[in-house]
Amino acid sequence: MIKGLQLEMRQSYAFVARNFNLVKRYWGWEVVWLAYSIANSLSVTFIGAGAAEITGETQIDTNFLITYLLIGTLVWRFLASIFNNISEMIAWERWEGTIEYTFMAPVRRFNQMIGQTIFAIVYSLVFTVLIGVVVAAFFDLSFADADFVAATVILLVGSLSFVGIGVVASILPLLYPERGAQMTNIVQAFFLLVSGIYYPVSVLPGWLQTLAKISPATYVLEGMRAALLPATATADPLSYVWPLLIMGVVMLPLGIYLFQRAERYTKRTGKLKRNG
């Protein structure tokens, strides 16, 4: 029993250690990506800084708008990073040529996903905090009455459903060796559009608002804003935890189940790899 648990933890850890080694060895890419992300997040927050000048309205609470956009861009960076980490794992291993060795090992997909999830959350947190520190240094923001504990809970619970969605998206490169990786970008773009990252969901056309309701990112963002900008909150931040928890509990096992189905399909049809 103890031995079995130790074995499974070792297997999950294999993925964590491997991914950190990849980050270390590809550090150049990481630096470029960090610089790009900082520039991107900064340019979004500067829209807030320029709002009064753009519209000619002097009454606009610029600092509020900046904080609003900053929360949006950071939460999105975090969730997108979780999603990418998980959804790219298959495409990455296909590219390296290691996929058969990972699939041949006596590892349950569940333990593999645990490892990938731990790595994704740690990596994305560090990455997002770095961006946040740099971007916030450009502005004079105050988070009076902000509830950071609630914000952290919402972010972590919300990341679970994104792991599940990422697992589902990673099926695409499994089934479509050539185009699968691009298809996952479409999935990501969908969440960017409907989840109210930089604007309230209410400005969207009706049919997009319906889609917003099934996006976990919508609840993460509303919850984070309720926790960090309590002045305008319409609900208790922790009330967003429940929908997120339910979505996470559904999406994670569903993702793993669908992944296993897809894996079986590739083993029947020979889609995993054919040369050699």
Next chain:
Amino acid sequence: MMEKHISTQEPALIVNNVVKRFNVASEPWWRRLVGVQKSVNGHGTPASAQPKARRGKEVVTAVDHVSFTVYRREIFGVLGPNGSGKSTLIRLLSTLLLPDEGTITVFGLDVERDEMAVKRLINRVSVEAAFFKKLSPKENLLYGARLYGVSGREADRKAREILGRLGLRESSYTSPMEDMSRGMQQKVAIARAFLTQPVLLLLDEPTTGLDPRSKLEVQAFVNELRDTHDATILITTHDMSEADALCDRIAILDDGKIVALDTPAGLKRLVQHNGHEPTLEDVFMALTGKELVEKDDVTDFEPEKVLS
């Protein structure tokens, strides 16, 4: 280490009437109209004998009713030209492909029903080394070993030992794999498989593309594995002398079918003596009417072959 649920009475591997077919895109209609039609695997299997494929698809029978048994501590060779189905067979044994027909059991365990248990017993070395290119041998090997439940420290100790024995320099052990020669990469691949202590080791053309010296080193290591570690080894190759030197028994695979199965000496007895001792090459020619190594398959420069 993981405990291994194997019974010592069972043969190491039983392959029973296994078939694997693939759907591949067929030639476009315009090319068929022009009349340059040719069957997908190059050797005309009569279309009527094949199951019907989906539209625009053609069925390739990569492994065609194959049966054989490998006994414990045997080195069993599968000899066949490119495209004869060797890698497909190895993938079926290593749970990377599911058979369409037939059964495969490893020490009495069914590859489909007892997938996890079978996975613990086997490991595989393929033609291409298949590593994370930027990671070092150490990082790659520790990852691989942990998946099988071997601790990082134990894996590190054993990896140094094996790689030292195979002649890998200490400095290469911690620098990226992409800086190494193919011969070296293949040695790391063998170490990866060996670290998990497989009782059935599957080697898919492990020496193809290696220089003659590395080739011999790898072959010596394979022999040593069997002698000192109670491993059963299935090795595929299209190298005659390798098969002759290493294998206890050899199955000759052609077009997905086994055309002969015997000891190297037994196979040679199948063909006529014309004054000289027949080679496995002669055996293959006599059985299939083909040359084993086609001109463009030759990866190693062998002057005597080119000149003759």
